[in-house]
Amino acid sequence: xxxxxxxxxxxxAFLSFISAVETTDxxxxxxxxxxxxxxxxxxxxxxxxxxxxxxxxxRQDINITNTGTINIKVTPEISEDxxxxxxxxxxxxxxxxxxxxxxxxxxxxxxKPSSSGGVRTQKVYMYLDLxxxxxxxxxxxxxxxxxxxxxxxxx
Amino acid sequence: MKKIxxxxxxIFLVGLVSSEEIIVSPGEINFDILQGQISCxxxxxxxxxxxxxxxxxxxKWSATKxxxxxxxxxxxxxxxxxxxxxxxxxxxxKLSICFSGEDIGRYHGVLLVxxxxxxxxxxxxxxxxxxxxxxxxxxxxxxxxxxxxxxxSLLFWLSFTSLLLILVFVFLLLKKK
Numbered sequence: 001x002x003x004x005x006x007x008x009x010x011x012x013a014f015l016s017f018i019s020a021v022e023t024t025d026x027x028x029x030x031x032x033x034x035x036x037x038x039x040x041x042x043x044x045x046x047x048x049x050x051x052x053x054x055x056x057x058x059r060q061d062i063n064i065t066n067t068g069t070i071n072i073k074v075t076p077e078i079s080e081d082x083x084x085x086x087x088x089x090x091x092x093x094x095x096x097x098x099x100x101x102x103x104x105x106x107x108x109x110x111x112k113p114s115s116s117g118g119v120r121t122q123k124v125y126m127y128l129d130l131x132x133x134x135x136x137x138x139x140x141x142x143x144x145x146x147x148x149x150x151x152x153x154x155x
Numbered sequence: 156m157k158k159i160x161x162x163x164x165x166i167f168l169v170g171l172v173s174s175e176e177i178i179v180s181p182g183e184i185n186f187d188i189l190q191g192q193i194s195c196x197x198x199x200x201x202x203x204x205x206x207x208x209x210x211x212x213x214x215k216w217s218a219t220k221x222x223x224x225x226x227x228x229x230x231x232x233x234x235x236x237x238x239x240x241x242x243x244x245x246x247x248x249k250l251s252i253c254f255s256g257e258d259i260g261r262y263h264g265v266l267l268v269x270x271x272x273x274x275x276x277x278x279x280x281x282x283x284x285x286x287x288x289x290x291x292x293x294x295x296x297x298x299x300x301x302x303x304x305x306x307x308s309l310l311f312w313l314s315f316t317s318l319l320l321i322l323v324f325v326f327l328l329l330k331k332k
Contacts (some may be wrong), residue, residue: 036180040275045274068182073220104223150277151222151267151276153220153279154182154279155220
């Protein structure tokens with residue numbers, strides 16, 4: 001009985017020692033892993049031309065390019081410095097059959113490029129829709145402009 | 156060989172950076188801290204020109220990826236996020252982002268990075284958890300967070316083996332008597 005106990009104890013100690021040795025006998029592995037990269041390029045300027053209250057501009061095609069390595073969600077946002085009302089009526093479509101969505105309610109998903117180092121471009125349709133604009137436009141607002149920022153976030 | 160691939164990839168990334176384009180890595184940062192602790196993480200920005208950074212936060216506990224849901228300031232949530240908010244980059248730079256906070260909870264924010272000359276910008280999701288800093292959690296948290304989990308396992312097995320050997324030694328000693 002004592003021998004059996006001794007044998008069990010020694011076996012356990014031996015196994016524990018092996019486990020400990022396995023823990024200490026570490027293999028060092030190294031790699032230069034490039035993390036997720038987000039990149040975006042957008043058409044720089046859009047001119048809607050002449051437009052009056054109650055009408056909608058012609059369609060403007062915007063190209064948004066995913067230059068990173070992951071799927072992204074792109075959300076357009078009016079510059080915080082803009083104090084006017086006109087450009088709050090910008091609207092967007094992903095495809096022509098979609099309903100137009102006002103800025104602030106629109107975002108678009110763009111998949112990562114299909115190959116490493118490649119890019120993926122998605123077309124978006126943009127309008128200045130003043131059909132529901134209820135404010136007053138006093139005189140002409142020539143060269144009225146603001147900045148629209150397209151924010152890309154990981155999806 | 157791996158280094159060559161990395162070098163080629165890096166050169167390619169640098170080549171992609173036009174004057175106004177911006178590339179940022181990673182797309183998401185996680186902070187897991189105890190109350191009062193500070194945790195810092197690095198981000199890499201590739202661009203050319205003046206870069207502006209700002210952060211926005213969502214309601215506490217709320218996790219959404221809709222940018223419009225992020226309208227709170229860190230001050231409103233009693234959080235601290237330290238970084239250089241205005242920098243000039245000629246090619247590529249690493250930037251340290253340090254987070255701390257007092258109130259326990261899970262917070263989600265976004266760090267917006269934009270080249271001032273560009274019409275596009277990048278949002279990095281910030282996921283932050285602040286845990287209680289009781290004495291026990293401070294002890295276990297500090298130990299487990301110190302990337303010493305392998306050492307903990309090793310310590311356990313060595314202690315266990317030593318204990319067993321002592322038992323065997325005592326047993327043999329008693330047997331001789």
